[in-house]
Amino acid sequence: MILDRILEVKRSEVQGLLERFRVSEMAREAAQLPPARDFRRAIDQPGRVSLIAEIKKQSPSKGLLCRFFDPCRLARIYRDHGAAAVSVLTDRTFFGGKGEYLAQVRQEVDLPLLRKDFILDPVQIYESRLLGADAVLLIVAALSRESLSRLLELCREVGLQALVEVHSEEELERAIKAGADLIGINNRNLQTFETELQTTLRLMEVVKESGITVVSESGIHHFRDMSLLKAVGVQAALVGEALVTAPDIGLKVQELAKGGGALAL
Numbered sequence: 001m002i003l004d005r006i007l008e009v010k011r012s013e014v015q016g017l018l019e020r021f022r023v024s025e026m027a028r029e030a031a032q033l034p035p036a037r038d039f040r041r042a043i044d045q046p047g048r049v050s051l052i053a054e055i056k057k058q059s060p061s062k063g064l065l066c067r068f069f070d071p072c073r074l075a076r077i078y079r080d081h082g083a084a085a086v087s088v089l090t091d092r093t094f095f096g097g098k099g100e101y102l103a104q105v106r107q108e109v110d111l112p113l114l115r116k117d118f119i120l121d122p123v124q125i126y127e128s129r130l131l132g133a134d135a136v137l138l139i140v141a142a143l144s145r146e147s148l149s150r151l152l153e154l155c156r157e158v159g160l161q162a163l164v165e166v167h168s169e170e171e172l173e174r175a176i177k178a179g180a181d182l183i184g185i186n187n188r189n190l191q192t193f194e195t196e197l198q199t200t201l202r203l204m205e206v207v208k209e210s211g212i213t214v215v216s217e218s219g220i221h222h223f224r225d226m227s228l229l230k231a232v233g234v235q236a237a238l239v240g241e242a243l244v245t246a247p248d249i250g251l252k253v254q255e256l257a258k259g260g261g262a263l264a265l
């Protein structure tokens, strides 16, 4: 499965980081930073589905999405047309991202930023904070119960929020048990790569009225998708492909923000 391949590469990247940097040194530096922005509050606003707009150059399933890729330009367009937060893919091998993109976007816009990567080790949490992230993605399918709890705890310690990603009822249960208050339901099936908004509708039954902030992820393309998510009580939608491939990106951001009720029609 693709996730196994990604994790193999990621483990060697982590090894590289550990060889190049001292974790204690990074922790000391991170402790001196001003507090991160409140990602959860920015996306959890009554009566609307907030848009988390993603900066994504390529994906394992679709290849190159964006020919003239300029992360800072994308971030400005997202901000100017109604996005509540920005997600930056930093994985290099599979998504064509880099850590520097996050640092550059941090300089460019003041919106809360999510670092989208495959986080397996504490060193990546410190690195994320130093690059300017306000939140990081933790993928339940990629982590043991112990690692998930340990990384969640570390996020709290360093002042980063964690978006805990699930694909199934079983993973959702693990996320809740670990104490996640911000959960991403990924509509993409990791085996087939197909997306199915139904996944969000199904898992929403379990979490609604729990006080957990829910983000629906992947395969969201249209105004009507956002309206549907609004009707089932989701707080935010994470959208990449539909934005970066749109002929007029600003217009697409507006369409989705309107569909979620974040902008007036």
Ligand SMILES: O=P(O)(O)OC[C@@H](O)[C@@H](O)c1c[nH]c2ccccc12
Pocket: 054, 056, 095, 116, 117, 165, 186, 217, 218, 219, 220, 238, 239, 240, 241, 242
């Ligand atoms: O491009 P899409 O279908 O709008 O999806 C965005 C986002 O959900 C997707 O990039 C994503 C969700 N979880 C991930 C984990 C790793 C890498 C990427 C992802």
